[in-house]
Amino acid sequence: MLNEKLLKVQNLEIESIRLGTKINDLEKEKRELLSKLAEVERKIESAADKLREKEKELSELKNFIEYKKLRIEELEKQKESAKSREEFKKVLRAIAKNEDEVIKAKQKLTMVEAEVEALKDAYRKVKEQFSPEIQKLKEEIEEISSEVEILKRKKEKLLKEIEDLKSSMEPSEIEKFEQLKSKFNGLVFSDISSGACEGCGMTYSPAEYRELIKNLTPGKSKCPYCGRFIYSKKLVKA
């Protein structure tokens, strides 16, 4: 039953399986690169988070000082219009308390400002350190993605070709082929042009090989060891 069309189908199917494996490998590689990228980006993000938190603390501290200053101005006015000595003393104590808070807050402000500067520096450094790696990872991912796209299109084309070939054949012929395929692990037609059976791997003796080639009838001759239909690539254009 060697039929050029079926041999073509077999070769196309093998090629499409090979492409599928390659696509899976590339997609796995891409997933690994993506998780590496996320990991590196997290390092930068974490430095940015720390900086943002510290900047928030700084701005809250500044707001607190501003608020206290307004409060003191207000108290100064109350001091001017105090109606009793008792009230005057009370306002003075409140002013002193607020001024004390401002002094403490300003001391803290200096410290927090220094911390913000240090975190800015750390953020800049971590970005500088990892930017080339991120760039490289992104490029690699991009490359793999476009390669996968190309392979997927190729595979689709192959599947279409297989479909077209099959639809031009007798269903019974295809059914027979499918049965043989599952019997022979997908390889029904075995090339022996290397002196060995491509299907079972058996190397023929020179005499045996000469005999097989001499009597080779495509579609009838079989490998004496595994029973696959044999052909020679050198004799048949596949």
Ligand SMILES: [Zn+2]
């Ligand atoms: Zn064989």
